[in-house]
Amino acid sequence: MELVIDTLSKDIRYVEFPVGINKTYLDNVCYELDRETDTLTICSEGNFYSSLKKRAPDLINRFGLRKINILKKLSLFLSVVLFIPLILKIVSGDPASLLPLVSISGSLMFFVLASYLSEIENYCNIFRCKNCGRDFAYEEIKRPFVKIVSTYNKYEKTITSYLKCRYCNDEYIRTEIARQNSKSRSKKTDKNRKTCKGCGKDYSLVEYRYPDAHLEYHNIFRTIRHYKCVHCGYVEVRIKDDHIAINRV
Ligand SMILES: [Zn+2]
Ligand SMILES: [Zn+2]
Structure with missing residues (x-):
């Protein structure tokens, strides 16, 4: 295989x-340029968490948050380990073998799995009510606001979500840094x-x-x-x- x-x-x-x-x-996305600093800011409405709305509680109920967390770490580990043969191949200067392809594919597959599990874990933490503590309690009352700022040195994406607890009606505006890359x-x-x-x-x-x-x-x-x-x-x-x-x- x-x-x-x-x-x-x-x-x-x-x-x-x-x-x-x-x-x-462009397509309901706002692009803004600061010509002095060459900073590009991209603002848009994000998607609801709907894709995970059903699957996240199912997976958490079946395996529990702890097992999901262990599986995520294992996937990340395997992703790194599978990358090693590729580096060794490059160092030894023998690119003819099929091994690098298998190594890249496997590494990427485990990386994708790890990011998916991380999304599930994240979803569970986000939707636990800060006030009454119940799991999967928040509902999004409007679409999230997504802001991306790209400069020479940094790429940063923040997401602001508007949440309300279905049990205690507590409202919560949550801003998270979804991604922060320093350009090498x-x-x-x-x-x-x-x-x-x-x-x-x-x-x-x-x-x-x-x-x-x-x-x-x-x-x-x-x-x-x-x-x-x-x-x-x-x-x-x-x-x-x-x-x-x-x-x-
Ligand atoms: Zn020109
Ligand atoms: Zn609550």
Whole structure:
């Protein structure tokens, strides 16, 4: 048996900031650019936790929070362990073997499982009422507010949820930092120059900083690339979603 990672489909969005425009909306998402600091802020309504609403209580009732936690740590451990043969292969300089592929697939599979279990665990903690302490007590009274801030050095995503307990009516506004990545390199990048849509000059649109790349959901890998025209100040942001699936062959 072999595990294969497939990219099922790609979904690319271009967000354009012509000179003088610092704020734009696309599919109900607000993109705002601070030209002084090159900070990009993305605000949108998030999704309700509905996808886990039924499964999380089922899984917690069946296995208990402690077992879910152990399984999560085990998956993370296996994900790291399976990555080691790949590193050894690279070091020994023998790329011909199939081992790296199996190693990557296995590592990624356990990583995906660990993030799913972590979501379940998280769901359980979020929906326990802060006032009366009952499990799965909160209901979301409106869609969460999601804010992403991307700078040269950092990518930060915060989610604000609006919750109300169905037993004691306690209302709770919860803000969590859902993701915080420090970019390992903050120097400028200057390859794959493109034609600027603002002034039309060839090779003037430059990718001016390293992209933000991360697993957005358990099946979507998102890459955000930042471009700027060296002549006219036109800015473009390219957001690519790779929908991934892991199959057994
Ligand atoms: Zn309560
Ligand atoms: Zn230009």
